[in-house]
């Protein structure tokens with residue numbers, strides 16, 4: 001049975017609990033342990049699939065097709081362990097399970113209460129797959145004291161109590177604010193946060209203190225004394241220049257040692273941090289810079305494209321260049337010339353998205369990249385819009401568009417080059433869906449295989465003819481337009497194994513123009529940059545050298 005580390009937060013949100021959890025996972029791996037990370041979110045949405053990227057940031061999709069919180073992306077990027085459906089849960093999902101059981105009569109007419117029914121449901125969730133790893137790291141979203149979070153805190157308290165001694169520890173992340181007027185770091189908010197935690201029965205074993213200033217020994221001792229933790233278990237977490245510095249920085253401050261001490265694991269296996277040393281070296285010693293424009297709709301909130309930004313950084317690391325991202329709002333040039341908005345970039349990326357708003361701008365961005373021979377990577381909607389562009393401007397299908405926008409507006413305005421897929425095959429089974437299904441879960445979601453064409457650019461980039469990538473979309477390029485598009489220079493270089501669904505298109509007469517129906521960014525890691533991103537940045541680097 002795995003040992004459990006529960007990670008909670010206090011004082012304020014957005015302290016980087018997800019990053020601290022992910023970095024701890026990486027450090028435990030560096031000491032030879034296997035880990036799995038899990039997120040428990042207090043909000044009432046059943047899953048983040050239908051939450052606005054403006055509010056919630058990106059939806060991270062797992063191989064097994066779950067739409068999850070973007071923190072799972074951090075977990076994967078730091079540990080390389082593919083997250084699963086069962087690594088993320090919200091209050092909404094827990095309550096919905098409990099209510100479903102109640103309706104089915106599973107509780108035999110008993111009164112259904114938060115304790116024990118909701119807390120039992122949470123505890124059951126915690127134990128899924130617990131025999132597979134040495135450590136299970138469970139992060140509780142929000143901060144201690146939030147009303148929605150209470151059942152989770154109560155459940156982990158019970159869980160810690162019910163397990164054998166030494167099997168669960170609690171790590172609490174807080175903020176030490178710097179008061180400029182008095183020139184002091186303040187420990188009081190942390191003391192209050194720990195007090196709150198202890199009032200619900202949880203005593204932290206490790207305290208991680210975010211601070212923009214150095215934490216003097218005196219303050220550390222004070223925190224240890226007032227918060228009832230050992231001085232060695234007060235870990236400083238200073239602001240970092242790059243998130244990829246986190247494993248090394250937290251190791252220096254003794255985080256992994258404190259965790260192993262709390263479990264009584266002694267002597268602790270020595271860590272091998274060479275992977276993270278190499279990553280840090282690549283981040284901090286680039287030999288050049290390229291600028292990539294991301295042309296999208298949610299450009300005000302960078303978290304909406306979190307994995308793409310990270311994958312570009314990884315691509316830069318593979319080529320030892322810094323990738324500077326410029327966010328360009330596609331709506332700016334829907335009705336005007338795109339050139340003044342797009343000139344001067346070394347590459348253009350059009351990411352995924354939903355709905356018609358901004359799409360004419362994305363089509364113009366694809367056209368600009370194609371005509372000016374600028375490296376172009378179109379992801380999901382970015383691929384679909386590149387196909388629409390080619391259909392309109394190369395193949396002469398002037399009214400080409402996506403059925404998605406016709407469904408949205410209720411009018412048939414477009415020739416449906418991109419059409420609504422109502423059934424597909426997964427694991428030899430046909431899955432059928434209707435457009436009127438529940439909003440969540442009507443998409444082709446999760447990992448699917450694609451076969452790559454001999455001698456295509458993508459086959460060379462991937463170095464194989466069979467790939468598995470993650471999907472999240474309802475619409476597809478209609479294969480019936482394949483011949484016509486191929487006659488005009490579009491190459492269908494990746495297809496579903498049955499040949500029905502186009503997965504990758506390339507523009508033949510172009511140095512680097514690739515559109516992919518899937519989301520390659522979800523599988524990129526700093527220590528294993530995704531081949532498409534690595535090669536995209538290589539192409540951008542070549543262009544930037546030419547000018």
Ligand code: GLN
Pocket residue numbers: 351352353354355379380381382404472473474475476
């Ligand atoms: N809106 C498009 C679809 O549903 C693209 C989705 C995406 O980019 N993730 O097919």
